[in-house]
Amino acid sequence: MASQDITPVGADSAKVSLLNDPRIRGYIYQAVVLAVIFGVGYWVVNNTIANLQRAHLASGFGFLDGRSGFDISSHPFTNYSSDSTYITALYVGFLNTLLVAVAGIITATFLGFIIGVGRLSHNWLIRKLCTVYVEVFRNIPPLLVIFFWYSGVLAILPQARQSIALPFSTYLNNRGFFFPVPVFGEGAWLAGVAFVVALIGTFFVRRWAYKRQMATGQQFPVLWTAAALIIGLPLLAFGLKGFPLTFDRPVLGAFNLSGGSLVGPEFMSLYLALSFYTASFIAEIVRSGIRGVGRGQSEAAHALGLRAGTTTRLVVVPQAMRIIIPPLSSQYLNLTKNSSLAVAVGYPDLFAVGGTILNQTGRSIEVVAIFIIVYLSLSVATSLFMNWFNAKMALVER
């Protein structure tokens, strides 16, 4: 722009070669670089495909609808069998990855917040315990933490025949944690409807209470009302239908407990390890987030007459969140990616199942490509969600 301003208007200006115009020159350079990149890219891709085909290494994704032939130990939410296709097997692996990642993220966040706040506690013992936790878990490689839990679980828990019986027909042994699953009888749908109604009701009560407080300053016990609605209403509906509920309880069979449902030691150890490991990082993030809110903020709140609890909830935490959320996203991404360590303890996540498929079919390039695409998409999805959340929490300037 600037160059145009100082170009004298006159006969000369038409004679200035286009090549001497920095703007045009910039465009030309960029076009050349782009062409080179595309050219090299095209050459690499083309040559690679030709060479791969000659080496019988890549022949497309057609194999994915073939019969898998192998079984997968844990396939919640899907009806997988050895007759299913490879793509179904991959989907099962993907769901298992998602399951352990989501469960791990939730637990790690809770644990991390508690420990992070604990590190700022006025109580010496709590403060020291939390510090020890962070220092221990942060400094051990996650794979070791996983092995620690896995061999710990296998070594300490008894064999199937000496299962530890726990309350509510649950059992614990080295094959996992067994629990009864509810089997809903006829008429149970009414409870479901009641639950949805309660949720909607809660939403309106909350809105009404907020408006009233804004208008009149009077408060309303929203939490208690919500709890009463969400628990009470379905229970009432259930009672009306005469409690149509039975339980499929685990019973001891020839080898193991059968019936009910179970959480295997593979999932357990991976989930605990990922949660405990990531929680130590989240704790540090939370601590620095809270520390990052100026002292003046809470002093001002106190001066206004807010009590300590309210100050934390309404003044400190919302501001701390703005510092906490961005680094928190990276921790979530790390946890998801670390879940591929599952293969070490035989948990059938995407990476483990994909590895088996890779071996059974010999399609290494294709399977690795699927890994890259899936983990990349998971990370991008997490990032997008966290960015949205961050924007929602950001300072609203008025």
Place this chain on the structure above:
Amino acid sequence: MKNLVLKSVLGASALVLLATAAASAGTLDDVKKKGFVQCGVNTGLAGFAAPNDKGEWSGFDVDYCRAVAAAVFGDATKVKFTPLSAKDRLPALQSGEIDVLIRNTTWTLSRDTQGFDFPGVNYYDGQGFMINSKKLSGINSALQLSGASVCVQAGTTTELNLADYFKANKMQYNPVVFEKLEEVNAAYDAGRCDVYTTDQSGLYAIRLTLSAPDDHVVLPEIISKEPLGPVVRQGDSQWADVVRWTHFALLTAEELGITKANVEELTKSDSPEIKRVLGQEANTKLGTDLGLTNDWVVNIVKAVGNYGELFESNVGAGSKLKIARGINAQWSKGGLQYAMPIR
């Protein structure tokens, strides 16, 4: 995670290499130029491939690698070993990391059509089950295993046969699948599973490594055919021939009574057959047509012995495994091992 990164990086660099690699010469020429055979073996399966207390590789499959080296170089020490897990073995061969894979690998149609060739079968095996007879005293047949947890290694034919067998017999089971052999062994030893399944030869070898080997029994059922043999890349028939005829040479030597001890002496034999096999016929071209020297069989047998000697010392009577020859006996003794004629 690290693994994933590593694999992706390897994958990426493999792509770059592939993008630039010119068509390479035959494996035999490459091997001769390199000066050694790169042989893929098991990570540690007693009797087949395992480092001994001196840190040297030993075992039935390992000796096959040495035999190939002896055939090519007349020197059985010109071989390097790459230990490979079940999952990594075929990609390693495909990518050219190894020249030949000799690692209890089953010859199947899908592997044969995935870009590999199986020059022969050096051990006829079948899949079996092992249980802890102390803990499961009432069980003496695989048909009683419904409801059991079964330990198995990922990426094997074992995993597939297992699914078929339980399905065919309408039995339930819970697969516990690991990628590495040590992980399967540890989980079985810790009681995570009731049953261990793999090739029967493998079961005998693994039983030796458990904390109380005598507590474990191998059930009588054999649920599959597992013809184990060396594997090469498809499309290089010259190299496949070298491996195939090394195998036949070991078998032929046994048939003709040529042993490690007497091979030198037998080069002076009058028997036309022995003379031909040992390359002592006038104007013979058998060895050179294979791309080797004419005394290739002498070199093989001098270095490792014949098939029978390999079997007995590594997995048979002379070893801890004490596996009987069974169907791996010579065809003339009621077994399946049958060498094509060297002529």
